Amino acid sequence: MQRRSCFALTGLMISLALAMAGPALATTVTFQDGTFTNAQWTTTVEVLNGGGSVNAFQVASGGNPTAFRRIENTLNSAIGTGVSNTVYGFHRFAGGVYDPATGGPILAINYAEDSQRISGGVQACGLAVRQAGVIYYGPAFLTPTAFGTWATTTQSALVAGQFDALAPGVQNPDFSVAGAPLEFGFWRGNSTSVGGGGGTTYGGIDNWRVDLTVDAAVAAETTTWGEVKALFRAGVVAR
Secondary structure, eight states: OHHHHHHHHHHHHHHHHHHHTSOOOEEEEEEEESSOOGGGEEEEEEEETTOEEEEEEEESSSSSSSOEEEEEEEEOOOTTTSSOOEEEEEEEEEEEEEOHHHHOOEEEEEEEEEEEEEESSOOEEEEEEEETTEEEEOOOEEOOSSBTOEEEEEEEEEOGGGOBOSSSSOOOOOOSTTSOOEEEEEEEEEEOOTTOOOEEEEEEEEEEEEEEEEEHHHHHHHHHHHHHHHHHHHTOTTO
16 A cells, blocks of 8 residues: 555656656736826835935826826935935836746846936936835936937846846845746936935836746646645645
């Protein structure tokens, strides 16, 4: 009886090993928005030194082509401080949540947005993600130099190592199946010069899009292991 149980367990583990060795099943998960209704977006502000504030809201017309989200970054003056003040705004999309534990690990991310310089200086821009309460900022680019024009920026094959949190030291998100759910959005940031004056920059975003390339096969394998553990707990495997 014991021997048959061992054989049954061995056969099960071999079958699982073969399943785990299966090919990757790459698929694409897309988040996008070109309307930017206020209810769909929230803003979280992070600062360095004297910092500043962020105001953002939907504008019904003037986008590329219609509605867009307007971002106003205000920096506090750093005059007399000997430091530079910085403000970052993380703009989170309510529909942009992905759980790698159930959907599979993220292999790469393609990002695209249209940006505009409305008034004041240019704004630093990029993709951003929040995981377990920590905001991670993707590679930066700038709004256009010219006022009142829309420019499309695309970034391809982004990986976790290209994102970093604002706190000192390198901190990257976890895109593996062990990672917590990820909340996607974008960021806008500005800084004063060292000891420089404050002010406000005004910019816009439209046609925000995030394409996640994920390995759905790994998620399926993880589920299989969960089922096996359930069999052990139920005593089914030992019979």
